[in-house]
Amino acid sequence: MRSTKRTPWTRPPQAAEDRSAWRQGVAVSVATSAYGVSFGALAVAAGLGVWQTCVLSLLMFTGGSQFAFIGVIASGGLAAAPSAIASAALLGVRNVAYAVRMNAVVGLSWWHRIAAAQFTIDESAAVALAHTEPRARRIGFWVTGLGIYLGWNLATLAGALLGDVLGDVRAYGLDAAAAAAFLALLWPRLRSRQAAAVGVAAAVVAGGLTPWLMPGMHVLIAAVVAILVGWFVGVGTREERTS
Template sequence: MRSILRTDPIARDVAALCAAGVVVGLSFGAIASAAGVPLSQIVAMNALVYAGGAQFLAVGMAGAGATAAAIALAGLLLNARHLPFGLAIGNEVLGEGHGARLLGSHLMTDESVAFALAQPDPARRRRAYWLTGICLFLTWNAAAAAGAIAGSALGDPETFGIDAAFPAALLALTLPSLKDRPSLRVALGGAVLALVATPFLPAGLPVLAALLALVLGRKQAS
């Protein structure tokens, strides 16, 4: 195993990515369990939805009392980036068969697309995409299930401060993208919009209102 990681940069990078994915998966499982989501639903969400950021968002909105429609809309908006992802990798990576494209689309993540597009030739792009997608899927499902089991054993989340883990996890996920001024302005604008809208809108909708900051940021950029 060590020799493979030394000689294969793709496998080495995927292994490092999966190690980080274990931490995020454990966090999601514990947060979802603390929010009252049953283990069976957590396992089903991991396998069928498989969208880390959208799953964190869904659990947080559900805990705040948001409606199912608001949660679904927020998830769709958050994952809209997968449309250009699919166009970028195309059949060259996913393959021609309907089954392969369906499975490949389900395994699509930011990391699998980025790893694939970074490769210099089609064969390496296919290998990077599928290796990343499959390994991350297995890692995420196993880690999140373990986190849910551990989280359910802790009892009341407020006793241990687990209720603060959701906003902390989302902040950790967004921090790397806030290095440039436009992204920081959009993030701050969205936070202000959400805070202003909170007293007037039902739970979950202020998060969607915060997306208007993207429009403002685009106008400033142009």
């Protein structure tokens, strides 16, 4: 009778994917958290106090919205608060779409879903969707979300306290580290023609509209373009297969 006993060096595919989710979550957390130093320093330079800066990271916790908020405040002072809030809200709308997609990933209980709302961001959704197994997706989501939340808030505090010492934090290129980590997750998913077309179209639209629209609008328009391109390319691919 053939033995089904697993040899010591054989590892089940599920365990390997779980470890991959852990590694990706930690790596993305470190790269993204470092960018929090920039936010802390720039927020204080824009006129916010240290405690106000830290509260923004604790409660808002979505980098794009936070930078949009302080960007408007820096240019118009507290009188520009309504515009700053509007810009931050527009950028935060994308998290609603993430929440819908992550609903089945984070866990089955209601308290899992309530807790996940605070950690549903670009990076946690990206790491989760980079995997196929449900357990690995949950690991990727929670490790990334919790890791960035802790690291981002610590980095925000450090940037707010050391802003004068650090000087112009934009010169350090920390924003590039976060973008590189995100691109590393996205790149393996661009192998099909449909995925590549969607990515290129959305990037071109977002980049072209950025100088002309208020923060957040270019992201929403790029998302609509991505949906349309993905739909039409998908339809064309199916027609080719059936013809």
